[in-house]
Amino acid sequence: MKKLGLTLMIAALVLQGMAQGSANRLSVLEEMESNRLPEGMMGDTLDISYRDSYQYTAYSYTSATPMSEEPVTVTEEKEISFYNDEPVYSGNYRYEYQYQEEDRTSFGDVISEWNSNRKKFKGHWVGFGGGFSNYITGDMQYTMPAPIEYMTLNSGKSFNYHLNFTQLSVGLTRHVGFVTGLGVSWDNFRFEGQNNIQKNEGAPNSAFYFDDPADNNMIKKSTLNVVYLNLPVLLEIQFPAGWNTLNLSAGPFGAVKIGSWSKIVLEGGDKFKNDSDFNFNMLMAGATVRLGFEDIQAYANYYLTPLFLTDKTPGGIDLYTFDVGLSISF
Numbered sequence: 584m585k586k587l588g589l590t591l592m593i594a595a596l597v598l599q600g601m602a603q604g605s606a607n608r609l610s611v612l613e614e615m616e617s618n619r620l621p622e623g624m625m626g627d628t629l630d631i632s633y634r635d636s637y638q639y640t641a642y643s644y645t646s647a648t649p650m651s652e653e654p655v656t657v658t659e660e661k662e663i664s665f666y667n668d669e670p671v672y673s674g675n676y677r678y679e680y681q682y683q684e685e686d687r688t689s690f691g692d693v694i695s696e697w698n699s700n701r702k703k704f705k706g707h708w709v710g711f712g713g714g715f716s717n718y719i720t721g722d723m724q725y726t727m728p729a730p731i732e733y734m735t736l737n738s739g740k741s742f743n744y745h746l747n748f749t750q751l752s753v754g755l756t757r758h759v760g761f762v763t764g765l766g767v768s769w770d771n772f773r774f775e776g777q778n779n780i781q782k783n784e785g786a787p788n789s790a791f792y793f794d795d796p797a798d799n800n801m802i803k804k805s806t807l808n809v810v811y812l813n814l815p816v817l818l819e820i821q822f823p824a825g826w827n828t829l830n831l832s833a834g835p836f837g838a839v840k841i842g843s844w845s846k847i848v849l850e851g852g853d854k855f856k857n858d859s860d861f862n863f864n865m866l867m868a869g870a871t872v873r874l875g876f877e878d879i880q881a882y883a884n885y886y887l888t889p890l891f892l893t894d895k896t897p898g899g900i901d902l903y904t905f906d907v908g909l910s911i912s913f
Contacts, residue, residue, distance in 0.1 A: 697756075704754025706762030706819045707830050707875055707912040709747050712882070714908015716743040716770045718890055721901045731898035733776045740773040743906040745813075758821040762832060766813045767841075768884075770904060777802035780845045780861065804848040809863055809890075811838035815871060830875045836884075838867040862895040864888050878912040 717736055719725050727735045747766030754760035779802060819832035844858045869886040889901040896902060 700757040701754030701760065703757050704752055704760040704821075706750060706752040706760065706817065707832065707873070707878065707880055708762050708764045708766070708815065708817065709750040710878070710880075710910050710912035711744075711746045712880075712908055712910030713742060713744040714882070714906055715739075716741045716772060716904065716906050718772075718902040718904045721889075721903065728898070728900060731900055733774070733778055734897050734902070735775045737773045737775045742771045742773075743908060744769045744771075745910070747813075747910075758823060760819060762817045762819050763815060766815075767810065768813055768838070768906075769808065769810045770906070772807045772809075774805045774807070776805075778805040779847070780805070780807065780857070801849050801851075802847055803850045804846075806846045807861065808842075808844050808846065809840060809861075810842040811867060812841050813838045817871070817873070828877055830880070831873070832875075833870070833872045835868065835870050838869065838886075840865050840867070862891045864890065864892055873910070875910075875912070880910045880912065881908075882910055883907045 715738065717725075717738055720728065727733075745766055745768040747764055750762065750764035752760055752762050813836050815834060815836035817832040817834040819830055822829040822831075840860075840863050842858075843861050843863050844856055845861065846857075847855045849855075867886055867888045869884055869888070871882060871884045873880045873882045875881070884904075884906040886904040888903075889896065890904050891897070891902065893901070
């Protein structure tokens with residue numbers, strides 16, 4: 584019987600050691616470094632290098648002394664004695680409180696975590712899309728003045744397209760960063776009238792002019808096209824919402840004209856294409872705003888540089904291009 588009791592006690596101690604050994608404990612050296620050694624340690628049956636991760640406080644109690652607080656976990660050891668034939672209970676209560684380890688995060692850990700998070704930032708520039716193109720005058724008039732009324736565009740048939748083929752994302756945080764890259768954009772301006780774009784030999788300050796088509800009924804469709812290579816510098820902010828992500832980006836961009844041409848289609852079906860510079864500005868600057876949900880963005884571009892060279896624009900009136908549309912990122 585004694586052997587059985589001894590065996591059970593050893594087994595209980597082993598199981599207690601295994602259970603406590605699986606907890607997250609500090610070693611003696613770690614406890615000394617933290618300067619927060621547990622108090623009491625009454626009844627600790629484990630090896631000193633595997634102390635329980637609780638702080639112990641001894642508390643004496645008698646039947647005449649109420650407990651001052653509700654314990655988290657209590658181990659009670661009490662004895663019974665008699666005074667004037669009345670039982671008197673005395674003993675110790677061991678209170679157990681969760682041991683809070685000191686925050687040992689170093690500055691290097693903070694930098695490492697920040698660096699890891701910012702590398703996860705990915706912008707939304709690379710992709711393709713399209714929308715509508717148009718232009719306004721320098722005083723923000725959408726309707727063309729009478730002298731150049733023939734420059735009015737067919738808004739529903741003037742398109743822009745773009746292909747952004749390279750991107751660099753520089754994260755400030757996991758969801759905020761700068762985005763740059765390269766892209767090609769194409770504006771296809773479709774005139775409302777029957778514009779005939781031709782050389783102007785009589786005006787040396789203007790190599791080309793747009794003929795007033797009032798009595799030209801042979802032209803069915805007339806377009807003016809220009810292609811740019813774009814380089815943006817955008818600040819993008821992403822708003823996590825569960826598995827969905829809203830993203831907002833804005834910033835300036837620069838553009839270089841890499842091609843331009845006009846195309847005229849006659850009523851009989853004949854087509855004429857003319858490749859020339861058409862007095863377009865070679866270097867352009869503008870600003871863009873992009874608002875997206877996941878990989879689909881709505882965008883608006885506005886060019887701060889006039890479409891044509893100064894003093895070589897139709898009627899001497901500066902025109903400024905703007906684009907709106909949708910883009911798909913990948």
